[in-house]
Amino acid sequence: MDKEFILGKSKLQWIQEYPVLKDIMDIREVLWINPKRKNFHEAMKNISISELDVKDAEQRLKRFAPFIAKVFPETEITKGIIESALFKINNMKANMESYYDGELLGNLLLKCDSHLPISGSIKARGGIYEVLKHAEDLALKEGILKETDDYSIIDSDIFREFFSKYSVAVGSTGNLGLSIGIISAKLGFKVTVHMSADAKQWKKDLLRSKGVTVVEYKSDYSKAVEEGRKLSEKDSNSYFIDDENSVDLFLGYAVAALRLxxxxxxxxVLVDENHPLFVYLPCGVGGGPGGVAFGLKLIFKDNVHCFFAEPTHSPCMLVGMATEQHNKVSVQDFGIDNLTIADGLAVGRASGFIGKVMEELLSGVYTVEDNELYKLLTTLVDTENIYLEPSALAGMVGISKLFKTVEGRTYMENSNLKNKMNNSTHIVWATGGSMVPKDEMMKYYGIGKDILSQENVQ
Structure with missing residues (x-):
């Protein structure tokens, strides 16, 4: 809701205090550089989560690998480890250099979480991990499982009957719901996914086909989460997966960095002081990109530079971090409609937990228009034959933001990076796409083609 006063201040006062808000409210693309960023060791003094926590999560996923390999045959080749490929996308980079009219220094790579097994998105990391951890906690407490067991025994009637006494619930714009619904149903849990208005119909249909209860809302993501949380609290056997505040989700995502x-x-590919790494992560409420970025900072420290990418119509993390108010403000407070083709990023209020963890670690946040997402989607198909959903393309424009904006060039200058960019590596984190139905994907492709054709005519 567009408010006259936000936390007691007028919009004019907010803009005077944080000038970037003017462009954000005018739905313009921006690159915001985080003024609170500190060096890694300083920033970590204020964070209670450690590398040991991430390694504990990694070990849990290894314990579950025999079960995953048994019930999801597509993971047999990786022995039950849910992981995605990393590719150089030289053709796409050459096209972008031509399109943006200038050299983009360094290697451009695509991290294909869009093609992760089981649920085809980055949510196959955090979402699946948290359900597995909950299942393990219940089974260990009941005494039907020991950590030293071969976890493939979980694929049995004894375990399914045990888990059927319990419920799992989540609020989602789509992909998190898919990952949690699929794994929870496979284990035997009763599962309910509370879906916001922007969730795609095919995602709801797929969940229902797996025996998942889908509750639909006419409002946005925050309402779906709020209602799901309320209903779950009424049932002592129901476990609510809270995308806004969950440390377990966060740790599941962070494991990606160890694998990367x-x-x-x-x-x-070398990453050190003279070979910097830049990672561009599409951001909705913040759990996925926050967890991955945190894991990357643990490993590469000050040699990795992480940027979140958001739609111009749903810049919730940018609004939260730029104003330093995190989840106390929403995009709607500032008159922004939160309507975007990037359904996975259609979030009006960011996670305060993630915003605070990343407050001194994140390099910056940039925004991208929906039309750019369509164009990039089409161009990636034409140059690399890789199909991503629109929200997954938000990361693609990151490298051009760095080289083609005043803010990006100033960041490189101030971070003593200008002379190192020939040796740089840039990773676009592709967050989803492989499960999009073909006809839906071809519609996206066609829209991008039309936009590019119109540009060429002009």
Whole structure:
């Protein structure tokens, strides 16, 4: 709701205090550089989550790997480890250099969480991890499982019957609901996904086909979460997965960084003081990108520079961090409609937990228009034959923001990076897409094609 006063201040006062808000409220693309960023060791003094917590999550996923490999045959090849490929996208980079009219220094890579097994998005990390952790906690407490067991025994009637006494619930714009619904149903839990208005119909249909209860809302993500949380609290056997505040989700995402380190080493990609790494992460409420970025900072410290990417119509993390108010403000407070084709990023209020964890670690946040997402989607198909959903393309424009904006060039200058950019690596985190129905994907592709054709005519 567009408010006259926000936390006791007029919009004019907010703009005077934080000038970037003017462009944000005018729905213009911006690159905001985080003024509170500190060096890694200073920033970590204010954070209670540690590398040990991330390694504990990694070990839990390894314990569950035999179960995952057994019930999801598509993971047999990786022995039950849910992981995605990392590719160089040289053709796409060449196209972008031509389109943005200038050299983009360094290597451009795509991290294909869009093609993660089981649920085809980054949510296959955090969402699946938290459900597995909850299942393990229940089974250990009941005495039907020991950590030393071969967890493939979980695929049995004894365990399914046990888990059927319990419920799992979540609020989602789509992809988190898919990951939690699919894994919870497979374990035997009763599962309810509370879906916001922008959730795509095919995602609801797929969940229902797996035996998941889908509750639909006419309002946005925050309402779906709020209602889901309320209903879950009324049932002592119901476990609500809270995308806004969950440490377990966060840790599941953070494990990705340990895996990425190995992939970069296999590709002989060096990351050190003279070989900086830049990572561009699409951001909704913040859990996925926050967890991944935190994990990356643990490993690469000040040699990695993480940027969140949001739609111009749903810049909730940007509004929260730029005003330093985090989840106390929403995009609607500032007259922004939160309507975007990037359904996974259609969030009006960011996670305060993530905003505060990333407050001194994040390099910045940029926004991107929906039309740019369509164009990038089409161009990636034409250059690399890779299909992503629109929200997953938000990361793609990050490298151009760095080189083609005053804010990006100033960031490189102030961070002593200008002379190192020839040796830089840029990773676009592709967050979803492989499960999008073909006809839906071709509609997106066609829209992008039309926009590009109109530009060429002009």
């Amino acid at each position: 380190k190995n992939q970069l080493e296999e590709m002989k």
